[in-house]
Amino acid sequence: MTVVLPDGSERSLQSGATxxxxxxxxxxRLAAKAVAAEVDGELVDLGRRLExxxxxxxxxxxxxxxxxxxxxxxxxxxxxxxLALWPGAKFAIxxxxxxxxxxxxxxxxxxxxxxxxxxxIEAKMREIVADAQPFLREEHSVSEGLELFRDxxxxxxIIEGVASASGAGVAGGAAKVDAELEGEAGSGGxxxxxxxxxxxxxxxxxxxxxxxxRLGHFxxxxxxxxxxxxxxxxQQLQRIYGTAWESEKAxxxxxxxxxxxxxxxxxxxxAELDLFSFPSEIGSGLAVFxxxxxxxxxxxxxxxxxxHIKAGYDFVNSPHITKSELFETSGHLEWFAEGMFPxxxxxxxxxxxxxxxxxxxxxxxxxxxxxxxxxLPLRFFEFGSVYRYEKSxxxxxxxxxxxMTQDDAHIFCTREQLSAELISIxxxxxxxxxxxxLDEFYLELSTRPEGKAIGSPEDWEEATAxxxxxxxxxxxxxxxxxxxxxxxxxxxxxxxxxxIGRTWQLSTIQVDFQEPQRFGLEYVGADNQRHVPIMIHRxxxxxxxxxxxxxxxxxxxxxxxWLAPVQVRVLPVRDDNEDYAAEVLAELRRAGLRVDTESAGxxxxxxxxxxxxxxxxxILVVGAEDVAGRTVGVxxxxxEGAQRGVSLQxxxxxxxxxxxxxxxxxxxxxxxxxx
RNA sequence: GCCCGGGUAGCUCAGCCGGUAGAGCAGCGCACUCGUAAUGCGCAGGUCAGGAGUUCGAGUCUCCUCCCGGGCUCCA
Numbered sequence: 001m002t003v004v005l006p007d008g009s010e011r012s013l014q015s016g017a018t019x020x021x022x023x024x025x026x027x028x029r030l031a032a033k034a035v036a037a038e039v040d041g042e043l044v045d046l047g048r049r050l051e052x053x054x055x056x057x058x059x060x061x062x063x064x065x066x067x068x069x070x071x072x073x074x075x076x077x078x079x080x081x082x083l084a085l086w087p088g089a090k091f092a093i094x095x096x097x098x099x100x101x102x103x104x105x106x107x108x109x110x111x112x113x114x115x116x117x118x119x120x121i122e123a124k125m126r127e128i129v130a131d132a133q134p135f136l137r138e139e140h141s142v143s144e145g146l147e148l149f150r151d152x153x154x155x156x157x158i159i160e161g162v163a164s165a166s167g168a169g170v171a172g173g174a175a176k177v178d179a180e181l182e183g184e185a186g187s188g189g190x191x192x193x194x195x196x197x198x199x200x201x202x203x204x205x206x207x208x209x210x211x212x213x214r215l216g217h218f219x220x221x222x223x224x225x226x227x228x229x230x231x232x233x234x235q236q237l238q239r240i241y242g243t244a245w246e247s248e249k250a251x252x253x254x255x256x257x258x259x260x261x262x263x264x265x266x267x268x269x270x271a272e273l274d275l276f277s278f279p280s281e282i283g284s285g286l287a288v289f290x291x292x293x294x295x296x297x298x299x300x301x302x303x304x305x306x307x308h309i310k311a312g313y314d315f316v317n318s319p320h321i322t323k324s325e326l327f328e329t330s331g332h333l334e335w336f337a338e339g340m341f342p343x344x345x346x347x348x349x350x351x352x353x354x355x356x357x358x359x360x361x362x363x364x365x366x367x368x369x370x371x372x373x374x375x376l377p378l379r380f381f382e383f384g385s386v387y388r389y390e391k392s393x394x395x396x397x398x399x400x401x402x403x404m405t406q407d408d409a410h411i412f413c414t415r416e417q418l419s420a421e422l423i424s425i426x427x428x429x430x431x432x433x434x435x436x437x438l439d440e441f442y443l444e445l446s447t448r449p450e451g452k453a454i455g456s457p458e459d460w461e462e463a464t465a466x467x468x469x470x471x472x473x474x475x476x477x478x479x480x481x482x483x484x485x486x487x488x489x490x491x492x493x494x495x496x497x498x499x500i501g502r503t504w505q506l507s508t509i510q511v512d513f514q515e516p517q518r519f520g521l522e523y524v525g526a527d528n529q530r531h532v533p534i535m536i537h538r539x540x541x542x543x544x545x546x547x548x549x550x551x552x553x554x555x556x557x558x559x560x561x562w563l564a565p566v567q568v569r570v571l572p573v574r575d576d577n578e579d580y581a582a583e584v585l586a587e588l589r590r591a592g593l594r595v596d597t598e599s600a601g602x603x604x605x606x607x608x609x610x611x612x613x614x615x616x617x618x619i620l621v622v623g624a625e626d627v628a629g630r631t632v633g634v635x636x637x638x639x640e641g642a643q644r645g646v647s648l649q650x651x652x653x654x655x656x657x658x659x660x661x662x663x664x665x666x667x668x669x670x671x672x673x674x675x
Numbered sequence: 676g677c678c679c680g681g682g683u684a685g686c687u688c689a690g691c692c693g694g695u696a697g698a699g700c701a702g703c704g705c706a707c708u709c710g711u712a713a714u715g716c717g718c719a720g721g722u723c724a725g726g727a728g729u730u731c732g733a734g735u736c737u738c739c740u741c742c743c744g745g746g747c748u749c750c751a
């Protein structure tokens with residue numbers, strides 16, 4: 001028999017050959033790295049027999065596909081270990097995920113895992129790995145499967161779901177089986193399982209590595225609660241997360257990446273660099289900004305203001321609280337009440353709410369007088385503070401807070417203007433984000449949330465189409481987020497990738513046909529008739545707080561010169577250089593730079609070190625040798641050593657230019673283009 | 676909101692089986708006067724998150740509340 005390899009060449013094999021024999025025939029190193037095979041487009045076990053003329057690709061452990069296989073297999077081993085250590089435990093699902101895997105369990109007597117258990121489980125897992133147990137595939141009918149897992153209710157539920165989805169005739173199952181569960185069991189009326197020993201068998205579609213000794217570079221990372229099938233109304237299970245890699249080095253590299261990401265954590269840097277804090281007296285999710293953080297915010301906001309003026313926005317302002325009527329009209333109290341702080345009862349039963357959004361206020365500005373088509377589009381902008389009652393478990397640093405300031409704009413335009421306006425907003429948004437140093441993006445299109453939407457399907461259709469075509473013009477990948485829109489309209493969000501490859505949802509642009517109608521907005525058209533405008537909601541940073549946090553992590557706290565709270569620190573070598581240092585300081589300040597100094601009370605090395613730890617862009621050292629020639633010693637952030645005898649004038653010219661504003665990045669790259 | 680783990684000096688953390696609080700860094704003072712990532716000595720600093728309970732005695736054990744972290748759910 002022959003098989004066809006990925007490069008189109010053919011290979012003769014003895015009949016009965018498997019992926020494993022093919023890999024061995026192709027090379028010993030390949031065989032050592034092989035974890036599965038792709039046969040005619042389907043991922044299968046290496047032990048699966050190959051058919052004549054099959055197209056075969058060997059999947060190795062050092063690819064994302066291969067890692068997914070070995071992570072899934074490692075999850076099985078973990079389940080085997082847990083079931084051995086906790087007799088009577090029930091196990092649910094255990095997929096591979098980005099960088100690792102998890103498995104969900106229910107322990108006998110409602111017991112819970114603790115962090116200390118992880119070591120015991122890992123030790124048991126290593127025994128299983130050392131045992132080199134084969135992963136043997138079995139196929140069963142639905143009824144055999146139900147019998148095989150008679151003591152495992154979660155497995156039975158999965159089997160029933162698969163069976164009913166494929167019409168195999170088990171009554172009472174859900175009509176629809178989700179892909180996650182299907183991945184656990186297989187499909188098409190039969191269920192597959194993998195057996196490692198007489199006593200351990202797990203429902204699974206596979207594929208798996210040939211045997212447990214192909215695993216071993218793993219670490220269990222944390223325990224957590226997780227709802228069965230992701231439904232908070234159902235049983236809460238105990239989840240264990242782990243990571244697994246193809247080699248000890250890959251595992252170590254991954255752990256190092258985690259440690260590096262931890263060093264960039266904005267919550268940690270926020271305290272270290274004295275930027276902001278969350279005093280517990282104020283309450284969860286409510287930040288105060290310290291002078292340095294406050295200054296960075298100011299700089300961020302000022303630059304955005306300038307750009308908005310240039311882009312034709314009008315600046316408006318609105319209060320933080322309002323009578324309930326406003327949010328009754330807007331629909332927030334009907335659709336979003338659980339995200340709002342409870343009302344304050346004032347005189348005569350009047351209820352006031354903290355605002356969770358700015359849009360109704362901007363609508364009232366629009367409605368304050370009659371509008372003509374000649375004015376449109378009208379673009380109202382505000383740094384508007386909003387308050388949202390986020391559930392206690394979700395607040396997180398500056399990225400998920402209960403009080404925040406949105407850089408919020410609402411654009412009122414005609415239907416005819418909608419497309420052009422969306423394109424111009426998206427272009428503006430991306431351009432501005434690039435100025436803050438982010439340069440890799442993709443777009444996400446969120447569509448109508450079933451059952452949680454107001455307005456006609458036709459309007460949703462039109463709005464979604466307009467967003468889609470604007471998005472497609474941006475030369476960026478556009479991914480679909482089915483049902484992820486707001487209750488009043490679809491949106492496009494801009495996802496930005498930071499310096500270490502994580503993505504953050506930043507800007508959102510939403511089309512809204514509903515609110516203008518609810519508030520009875522209108523303009524007089526050229527035809528002398530009254531028309532309802534369309535509104536576009538647009539936040540660019542998302543929230544100032546969140547964007548601030550993202551920038552702290554992106555730059556690891558080392559803000560570019562134009563955003564750095566202190567740009568230059570001047571250090572006199574000895575205290576008899578302090579007069580000259582003061583002169584240098586004054587001159588820098590006259591040039592408009594943000595500067596400070598530290599007198600010579602401590603050794604120079606100590607002061608330089610402190611400046612480095614504060615991630616200052618420049619540290620100047622001035623001593624006796626600098627006075628005559630009016631020079632400085634320049635210590636550049638991130639640079640090696642120092643440059644001596646630099647003329648103060650040329651240093652000032654250089655830094656002033658750098659501090660003037662964002663560096664334009666002509667080579668800003670887009671994430672690969674895709675529809 | 677749910678599950679798990681936490682909260683000890685400004686920060687990072689130690690504090691055993693319940694016997695009355697400790698280090699390093701930071702801060703302040705003094706000395707040192709120094710050319711590029713930690714000078715020395717000294718001093719001060721605590722309602723052990725808050726409250727209640729058990730106990731002769733609670734940082735330590737129990738309960739409640741607040742806050743933080745990791746997840747789940749949620750994110751208009």
